[in-house]
Amino acid sequence: MIHIIGAGLAGSEAAWQLANRGHQVLLTEMRPLCHTAAHTTDQAAEMVCSNSFKSDDPNSATGILKAEMQRMDSLILRCAEDTRVPAGNSLAVDRVAFSSAVTQALRTHPNIRWETAHATDPDLNHPTILATGPLTSEPLTAWLSAITGCGQLHFYDAIAPIVDRDSIDMDIAWMAARYDKGGPDFINCPLNKSQYETFLDALLAAERAPLHDLDTPYFEACLPIEVMADRGRETLRHGPMKPVGLDDPRTGHWPHAVVQLRQDTLAGEHFNLVGFQTRLKWGAQKEVFRFIPGLAQAEFARFGSIHRNTYLQAPQVLDSTLHVKSVPNLWVAGQLSGVEGYLESAAGGLAAAFAVNRAARNLPALPFPKETVLGSLLHYLAHASTKDFGPTNAMLGLLPPLPDGEIDIRGLKRSGGLRAVKAAKGAAHRQRALASLEAHLRESN
Structure with missing residues (x-):
């Protein structure tokens, strides 16, 4: 049995990924038993701030990340596409219909047992993913801080x-x-x-x-x-x-x-x-x-x-698979891990599920390649400077540089200006990211 605490975007994605791989999943959500400062329902994947999953530009960081997640059968993106509303070149959703779709998928999955409870002291005899988000309850926050030996951080979000x-x-x-x-x-x-x-x-x-x-x-x-x-x-x-x-x-x-x-x-x-x-x-x-x-x-x-939102000092606590380095059987996903944004949170849940699936099969950890947007984000969490660490979005600047000479920067500047250079770089990053992901998936199977 694999225990996932929190049915937000990260926890929902993780539960779906693991259940589809044949694992029995216990998904624990404290709402409506306990409320937060922002949530209003007891549904999974409730979007309390924006209703947007950011740009669909295929050569942007978020566009590439979406392509990576779609390749791995993301429940969150599938439900988002099914409930999308007009938003220019961005993916935005009807937040109520979206949450209902995710909840329905999870509650009807034969390998997922939904539990309404306030988890404050998880049993780590089972692989556990903590995906309680930036509004993690005070008792669970205190437990996490004590077990990792690292104080959590806070910021205000509106x-x-x-x-x-x-x-x-x-x-x-x-x-x-x-x-x-x-x-x-x-x-x-x-x-x-x-x-x-x-x-x-x-x-x-x-x-x-x-x-x-x-x-x-x-x-x-x-x-x-x-x-x-x-x-x-x-x-x-x-x-x-x-x-x-x-x-x-x-x-x-x-x-x-x-x-x-x-x-x-x-x-x-x-x-x-x-x-x-x-x-x-x-x-x-x-x-x-x-x-x-x-x-x-x-x-x-x-x-x-x-x-007020809570997040971990990820470089001290997590490795590149979102595993808590000092605590066996514990992974942290979503905004609590130090990523920022709905899309990034769901991606973190997907990555944690991949890591737990390997651990449950007694296979060694296999981080996503740094050439992928997902891998670059998780690598940053694990290796960033602790001096000025803060919540992080997916960005092309986190990816390794492209090989010298791959793009004719001077020629593109002459013909199309900086916009053409940016588009060409994005396209090259996308091509490399998706090729790296394919190689990673072949290795991980």
């Missing part, structure tokens, strides 16, 4: 609000994707300079929810909108409110700033404010975000919020 589609004024807003990539999938609310300044003043003056631990930092890749605004009055125009590539059909020009909203449900009745994660109090959110043209009468299906 959630963006969601509004009712029918409350958006489409006489002001319009549908389009940036540079028209992927179709008219986003609702765009334009702001002129005066409107931007008014919104910014209201945002900076609005009341914020108190933080309980002032020493805990924010996650830099997901800063609250008001914290970004604190850094300068032009920060938002170069971040989530950048107007680049969005021609207002009424003027034919880019607006001074823009707020984009992405579809959140298959029926299209809810849209979330892209990049507008916030710690403003709920009353302040309703007041401030209605300063945005097109949202003056916005009805909120969900307000934004902030919560």
Whole structure:
């Protein structure tokens, strides 16, 4: 029997992978017996922040990672494709339908037994994958810290609000994707300079929810909108409110700033404010975000919020297969391991399942190749500097450099500029990654 604790994205993927390989899996989830600061259901793979699995660009890090996961029959990506909603060149889902699909697959699998319980002291006589996520309960966090001899780390993460589609004024807003990539999938609310300044003043003056631990930092890749605004009055125009590539059909020009909203449900009745994660109090959110043209009468299906996330000091604790180096029979997957993002979390669950499958068959550990995006991410977790380690997304910069001369950089610059160079590098990384993965899968079987 293999024990998986946590039915989030990582735990769900791990359970599916192991069950499909013939293992008997006990999947323990504490919800609804115990609640977290962000979850609202007892379903598997609940997406509490964004509803996006990032870019589908085949030559981006996330595009390559998706290809790797699809090659290994990822349950998470299969359910995501089945419940996807329009989002330009990104993979976004109806979060309720997606979670229901994952839950149904797990609960009906003959090799998976679902248990509702609060695990605080796991029995490590069985191979165990800890996939409890960034909102791991305090008792289990204390147990993990004690058994590994390494204190955990924290950061604050925030959630963006969601509004009712029918409350958006489409006489002001319009549908389009940036540079028209992927179709008219986003609702765009334009702001002129005066409107931007008014919104910014209201945002900076609005009341914020108190933080309980002032020493805990924010996650830099997901800063609250008001914290970004604190850094300068032009920060938002170069971040989530950048107007680049969005021609207002009424003027034919880019607006001074823009707020984009992405579809959140298959029926299209809810849209979330892209990049507008916030710690403003709920009353302040309703007041401030209605300063945005097109949202003056916005009805909120969900307000934004902030919560503290937990992650391990991975380079001290984990090896490149997500095994806890000092503790037999224990692996850690998902955001608790130090990756950041839904896609990366699910990929970590897949990798942990591969490692546990080998261990259960008394085979030696076999890390994924560093030439793959998944392998490069896990290698980084195990070998990064402990001095400045923080949650990590999949990035092409984690991959080993391409061989000298493989790409004619000078020629590409002359013919297509830096964009052509970037595309060629991405394509070369993809080709090498998928070839490396095939060789790895042949070796691991």
